[in-house]
Amino acid sequence: MASFTHLHVTSAFSAHHGTTRPEALVDAAHAAGQHSAAITDRDGLYGAVRHIRACLAAGLKPIVGAGLQVREGSEQSEITVLAHGSTGGAGWAGLTRLISSAHAPKRGARRKAHGSVHRPAWISRSRPAVFLQDEQGPTATVMLGPESDVGQAVLAEDPGRAVGLLEDWRQRLPGGVVLELVVHHTRPGSPFSLQHAAAMLTLAEHSGTPAVLTNAVRYLEPDDAVTADVLDSAAHLLPLGSFPAQPNAQAWLKPAEEMHRIAYRVADQADLPAASAAAMLEHTEQLAERCQLDPEADLQWRRPKVPELEVLGITGDPAAALREQCQAGLSLRYPGASGDRLSEIWDRLQQELQIIDHFGYNTYFLTVADVVEMIRSSGVRVQARGSGAGSLVNHLLGISTVDPLEHDLLFERFLGRARTTLPDIDVDIESARRHEIYQAIFERYGHHRVTLLSMQNRYRARGAARDAGLALGLREERIDQIAESLWRFDAAEFRKVLHSKPELREVAELVDTEPQVDLLVDLTERLDRLPRHISMHSCGVILGDSELLSLTPTQPSGMGLPMSQFDKDDIDDLGLLKLDVLGVRMQSALAYAVREVARVNGPHAAQEGGLPEDTPYVSPEGRIDLDAVPTDDEATYAAIRTTHTLGMFQIESPGQRELIGKLQPTEYSDLIADISLFRPGPMKANMVGPFTERKHGFQRVDYLHPRFAPFLQDSYGVVVYHEHVLRILSDCMDVDLAYADELRRRLQRDPEEVEAEFRRRTAAAGRFTAEETETIWEAMKGFGSFGFCKAHGAAFALPTYQSAWLKTHYPVEFLCALFEHDPGMYPRRLLMAEARRIGIPLLPVDANASGREYRVERVSAEEKGIRLALRDVRGITEAELDRIVAGQPYSSISELRRRAEPSRPLLMRLASIGALDSLAAGQEQRASRGGLIAYVRQLTARPRRPQATDDQQQSLFGEDLLISQTPDPSPEEQLEAELEVLSSEVDGHILDPYRPMLEELGVVAAEDLLSLRNSSEVLVAGARVATQTPPMRSGDRTVFISLDDGTGCVDTIFFDDAQQQAGPLLFGTRLMIIRGRTRRTGARGMTIQADEAWDLRQMWNEWRRARHSTSSSLERG
Template identity: 45%
Template sequence: MPRFTHLHTASGFSLRYGAAHPERLVERAAERGMDALALTDRDGLAGAVRFAKAAAAAGVRPLFGTELAVAPPEGGHPAPGAAPGTARRRGPVRGGAFIDESAARAVFLARDGAAGWAMLCRLVTAAHAATLPGDTTRPVLTWAALTEAVRAGAPDAVTVLLGPDSDPGRALAAGRPDRAARLLTPWRELFGDALRLEVVDHGRTGTGPGSLRLAARTLGFAVEHGVRAVLTNAVRYADPGQGPVSDVLDSARRLVPVDRHRPEARDSGERWLKDAHTMARTAERVAEAAGLGPGTARRLLEMTEETAARCRVDPEDGLGLGTVHFPEPRLVGAARRTAGRVLRSRCAAGMVLRGYDRRRKYWERMDHELDIIEHHGFASYFLTVAQVVQDTRELGIRVTARGSGAGSLVNHLLGIAHADPVEQHLLMERFLSKRRAVLPDIDIDVESARRLEVYRAIFDRFGTERVATVAMPETYRVRHAVRDVGAALGMDPAEVDRLAKAFPHIRARDARAALAELPELRGVDAEKYGPMWDLVEALDALPRGMAMHPCGVLLSDASLLARTPVVPTRSEIPHRDGEGGSPLPMAQFDKDDVEEMGLLKLDVLGVRMQSAMAHATAEIGRATGRTVDLDDPAQVPPGDPATYGLIRSTETLGCFQIESPGQRDLVGRLQPATFHDLVVDISLFRPGPVSADMVRPFIEARHGRRPARYPHPDLEEPLRETYGVVVFHEQVIEILRIMTGCDRGEADEKRRALSKPEIQGQVRAWFTGRAARRGYAPEVVERTWEIVEAFGSYGFCKAHAVAFAVPTYQSAWLKAHHPAAFYAGLLTHDPGMYPKRLLLADARRRGVPVLPLDVNRSAVAHRIELVSGS
């Protein structure tokens, strides 16, 4: 059976160019008997991680590469049709934008393992570095940058394919083999035996890219000049018949409709992932057209396979999949001792600082958590996050953790999380356990007005060689797909806009189903638009752009730039002197990819309420000279009667999490009197608990109007705090642990599985079998399972609720004790859901005078002014 490896394949991560997902390409390669496949997306490597995962699952060896625009050497002359040097020819298109795709292109394939992958990263980074943020032209790799990268890297780290879109290929298309030879010389000098000429035949007429005549000229030229040639199909989609989808993508990228009168401007329909037999026939056809014998065709295929065999990159070694990469311990205070010892020492110091050092339960909990952390080798992770939090606080910026990380005593002792997890009955296993071999996820909330200062502090601490922001692919959904398909087909823009807006925000693949099922779309004449719906659904979930994640920051050791390309973004880090800023660098991988690559992703979330509270305390200090620390229990006592009186009165406009009409209604019925009541309130006010009618039985039991009911006496302890109603993830973990005898790590594993319908049956069999063996009656097991199963639709992480309850209480305390400063913070940073006129009305109603504008005293921000001694 013949073998063939596609060396030039674009996926949907070639933005608005490739028409197939990486997973689909791998699936088709396996079905067609291929044991290897290359992914060579344009201008980046963003699809590489999911491509590697899919290849591993399918038993296909992945080859990694990229296709980049490359400027000719300085002083050189580009081939006909190319822009001179790095200058970019700009041509007008519909909409007033300018798109230039005239630069010659080359494909770079990684070889030599990690060194080859690192070279790809450097080349992509260099290509984007020359592109201004927001520039509509494609990234172009200068010859100087290419030369520098190659000479700085390992020899033979990449193999280069020069095809129809390269300068030599364009010279051959113009019938100038002499010029092609001159243009090829610098490539041969730089890459030597790693250089290949790419033969591509898509059956087109003429001598342009994809034509049989150009393919034959390329093969003959390679033989004449002693350059190795390989056969590719320059793949853009997985299956035949997808050419029109490529046309739509070309139209969206170039901002011009598809020209139905120029077939040469449309896709040939041949750029699919062809099997080995089809490619063998292509090789024979090209060799025959070149006037060469079948031996040349055979050697062309053999060289293609030989090239593929040399391009070996182990995803674990090259991309770093399956290993973790944290900043070096010396950067987080562990220069002379191991990170584990430093972490234990700092936690012990935190025990003394917080007064827990004489409580045996806290020492046992600390040792338990440190044992889990040591098991995974995550000590540097916790030290890194603690360092970021410490640097943030030293800037005078409010910061606290949210999410399941608030359930860790280690995080509390390091100052990352505010609330005491032991006192609040939080579980480390909801956050991290020995069974969870994934990176923990700690999110931190900071003042929204100063979030970029936090970014700057992170870059200052760890350096640009270790830090980047995280990418976020913007994918096609139905509205985007309808707009791009309609524009490509030349439809009336107003009609396209009306049609797109008629759809709800759903996936593109559901367009036809929505037309049949949704009442608001029944007036649309689907038949009128012909093949439009096939094209719309074919675009489903393809990346259409790459944006910066709104809060994800990537931290690594100094090898970051050798494992991910970094590109500039439009967002800037302000300089310390306040003059201008530097573009934020962004890795090309998204949040899921970076987790697979073992990189620390820290979500730095800007929270307006934190800014509002910081502004309020600053105003108190400015006006009165009194320093207020909201995190100090001596200044903000946990059980302050005035604060809870305000909350119970439902006068909570502006208070974090409890200001909406629905929340104020729930607060009025619940009548919170403790911090735990706030935690429950935040957890109950969600669509799931409300629709499951959990709120009414909880409130009735809380106020003594009905007794608390437990499925079994053994479950009273974990359910007592919520009167027998299951509210938190942590309670489900305890139910599973008690009734099955498993540890909390396994219980959390099963809890997570409850959200996956396809394996719920397995979890049920596991639960009922183990519970029965422990002596629980069948009716108890069945009733408890019903509770646990239903919980999957409405449960909430208690640690997250605790983390949110802290600013809830603090904001209410400010409103109760310093209302003028509180309103000044709200009006300056606008953190809530109400317009300023309602906040001003609320302030007046609560006895806070609102002064008019004064050109002599007013400032940009809202301020408080002491007008009397009271």
């Protein structure tokens, strides 16, 4: 079999260019019997780690390189660089640093044009020589292909220039330059044509430069070229046909035989002997061999890399340092522990420290503790997430607030024995301050040891349909219509679901009637899950040793800090420490609420919250230590049970509210269970039913076996958590918990194998009868992938509880914080409706009283309200905001205008929402809103005059106008103004104009629903604020739609029949009327099971027409 290694291959990780995943390309090389496979993505190593992983799995040697743009003056060209292997990492390091250099911001940078076709990264001709060689010679090879400067000169038939350029390259990088021949059989005489390659071969012969053959691969097979066309369209942001497309479909991974034929064809075309072709192929394989990486030697594959100890300020033994810090934490976390309790804690600590030491992770834990301490001492809220909450060491180091002993969590679930790379610790911090924290981490550890972690988006159905529509040049309205009915399915399934999903009915019709839409479906399917654009979002930091930047290329992140090109799936194999430092808006909201409580209430804070005066977790100044609030506050659980959970972290969605309604939590472990159960697995496996039945006493609490009773208390005997499974397996099979965790993981992949081992070992251990073993195994098998890690749940439940506690005791301050940081799933306008429901006054935007942020303001001795913020006025600039706030207070409108210099539209907007009302007060007659608006209009229409006379003249003029007869805007106009300016209504509600119709129809308000009997027919209406398709027991898709009608939130549920009826309304319509039946979901829960849905506005139009014709016929009659 012929051998040929493709050295120039771009994968789907080349933005909007490659069509095929690295794994698929490696598979193809493997299937073709090749020994190595290369990846050379554009501008980076985005797909490289996956590529290496795939090669290792297939037994192929990995080759890695990158395609880079070269700019010299106004000239632009391309090169491909391949790292040499087995160089102790020098090849990889050179390539990495060259790539980082290409992305680094440069002097005189051009403005970035739109579309990913304009690649912002580039290098000058001098750079490769700087990075790609050392004393021993080149550490990488530069391939000069058809699009290189040499290639372009050859094409232009300028041999003198070509020779000169080539000489320059070879001088700069001796031994590291080859000519790359590519034949895409394009029009003779054009780039990538046979003639072009022949001329390059001639140049190679005359200059004595080695020539290699590649196929500049973009896709796996010719069919993929269609996908490539669509990607090119997305890259240009232009429809197909309006930009220069690829010349043909030849850039695929051609078989070795074909590549050999091409080699001989080129030699023939160049009038060179066959030996030239053989040499070309020989050189190609030689280069391949030179570039084969040894992941161990070149990358220290999977070996952990952490910051050096000195950076952490630790001298001496890290194990001792870790022990010391834990001991210090012990007296903090468990003050007064003694006797048995203390022994228990101590034993557990010793166990964990031993395992940590065994794995060599002491420095890792010390590093994470260091980071968390740094964050905390900056006054920023920080909380660990995930299975790390199960570690006592984490708790003692202050990384996790959750007490693992209190909740019976297991260390082995976090760190078992199978680990070879670093465990994952994720922390949530205040979103609003995350930039500050990232910056601090960079400074503390040094910029050469830290990068940000990136994340990549992939095409989902909606985005794929949009780009397909763009490619075909469809009208925007058509594209919108199609894209907006697509809800949560894989793009690849489009045609399959076209006739099964009711909301796609109209689209299905279009497919039959408009040929372009038929084609759109095909194109959308092709884009499924391809990396959409390498849009880098930061979601964490990578910490490494001082060689980090030789391992990962970086590029700017938009945050002023460099970001790694590797994503979270790559970090493990590289052995790097990833710290997910996620900015979570809820944490910001909690911090803000705490600050507002202190600011507004001061020493009376405890009292205001209904707490005893000497409450230990409220300081004398009014500052609440939220993490110290005991988790057994009955008032909080009562509030949760009402299912008015808007604003409560994790439990505010309609699906969750239904679950809370059933579950009726009374303690913290119920919250943990709720969060753990609200997932597809448990819902389907019917864990919720038994849980709630037993909790409420309708079913006897039963244990799988009495031996398990001690650790199944937290779930009324239902097996819910991974930790339960670990304990059960460990007890049955007489294995340790670490091994049990391994079994648990394998249970998902290979249940039969685990079953065999389970039966064997359990029989050997002899603790259970055959019958009992059978029952236990059935439960374990059914468990499958359904369980949830309790540590995760415990960590999540904390902000749930804290937000609920704040909402219960300090609703005004808490809702204010929600307005400010907008953390949940609902729009601000619904939160405002919630404030109204609770009875919290919303104080309108006021030019004197409002600040930049939302703030609590005391209305009277007994009442506090929330003052809306200036910053939410549409179109207000940062500068205007600063000026207005800096100049407060103002005594008149003209003074505001003079000192703060707001733009005319801004001043008009402020007037229209009443922000200037207080400035005009103090006249004898009350200023009317209409008059005010007219006044402002006049004021700002006048040309500017010298300051001294301004005020005088304007106030003369102004008085008249203010007292004038200018009519006030109607309530509808008022509402519209508010909506337009603030995107929420303060005084009325978006439904108000339709009330006459709603009343006539007998629509029931949200706040009145609970008084209805179960299963009564009802009409409800409102503006859609949330749509959810949560996991349900049956497995069929169920759609929850929540409506806001101004009195509260109505949760409606659409089963299959109703979905059929609703069709396109299901995901697209904003204002709806729904007919259905009430459905009680527990003591305080009420959902409407929908039968029929209508577009409210359409119905309104029809209703008005009917009334109009009735009344006119009445008149006539």
